[in-house]
Amino acid sequence: MILITIGLVVLVIAASWYLIYRLKPYHVSTQDVSKRYSYVQPDPIDLxxxxxxxxxxxxxxxxxxxxxxxxxxxxxADVKNTAEPVPVLIGMHAMGRSHERWFQDNIxxxxxxxxxxxxxELALEKGYAVVAIDARKHGKRKDPKQSVNxxxxxxxxxxxxxxxxxxxxDTVKDLRVLIDCLQSRPEFDNTKIQIAGYSMGAHICxxxxxxxxxxxxxxxxxxPFAGDKxxxxxxxxxxxxxxQCVFWLFSSDNDEYASKKENExxxxxxxxxxxxxxxxDSNHILPESYVDNLNMWL
Known part of the structure; x- marks a missing residue:
């Protein structure tokens, strides 16, 4: 009898938690999106x-x-010998990482x-400038009071x-301000701003x-897959x-964060x-060879 009572209490607590705290889908309008991603450009723009x-x-x-x-x-490497403005590749890192992952083979x-x-490396060889920032709550912007985990x-x-x-x-808005900064400088080609990202970075892209x-x-x-929750x-x-974009998607058939069907x-x-x-045919970490496919994208 006691075990049955305990089981019922646990069941009630679990059901209450599910009803109260579970993530529920919601709807956003075009106006909601426009308002949420709008920003005021800093004055002055100071990179x-x-x-x-x-x-x-x-x-x-x-x-x-x-x-x-x-x-x-x-x-x-040869930027000083080039009179023309250079195209720009913006890189965005994965969750729990930092911008340095775009420039170093280990941290x-x-x-x-x-x-x-x-x-x-590939982009630099092709004459691009490569830029990367830390996302909010990542890298040097970590918040000890509110970790990503x-x-x-x-x-x-x-x-x-x-x-x-x-x-x-807010990271998207940070990137919009970054583009403002880049556009204010004559060394960059404002018509050729591209962005690539991995995992959370791809989501942000x-x-x-x-x-x-x-x-x-x-x-x-x-x-990762993101739905209406x-x-x-x-x-x-x-x-x-x-x-208006040229869009290339790289995905795994066995990704734990996005199923094959969701990617399709x-x-x-x-x-x-x-x-x-x-x-x-891999998990969330794609084989190194995926990079070769970006040759034409660049």
């Missing part, structure tokens, strides 16, 4: 560069809300398994989606390109705005005249 060597710089700038954003900018002994540093845990355990959504939306027409090409590598950061809700649905829903889908 502060610190030279690391002849072609590499670290930098900081103030974002739309006064937050300090940090990152790196690498120029191709503190931890290998860059996403191989994003190889994309940078806590944000994800609280979202799934207690239904607190706002910190997660804010992390992505989709959102940025959807709200900012200055992005001409997108390479989304292993993006986090509707304001679900690419499908702002998909029409991607019609994402690709099918993408508008635009130039899109390609590369699939791999």
């Amino acid at each position: 502060v560069l610190s030279q690391m060597d002849s072609c590499r710089y670290s930098f900081t700038y103030k974002s739309f809300d006064g937050e300090n954003v940090n990152g790196q900018l690498h120029f191709p 503190g002994g931890r290998k860059t398994v996403e191989n994003t540093h190889k994309i940078t 806590n944000i994800i845990s609280d979202m799934h355990r207690w239904g607190k989606r706002e910190p997660y959504e804010n992390m992505l939306v 989709l959102l940025l390109a959807a709200v900012d027409p200055r992005v001409s090409k997108v390479a989304a590598i292993a993006p 986090t509707a304001i950061v679900s690419p499908k809700n702002i998909m029409p705005n991607l019609a 649905l994402l690709f099918a829903a993408l508008p635009g005249y130039d899109k390609r889908h590369f699939t791999f």
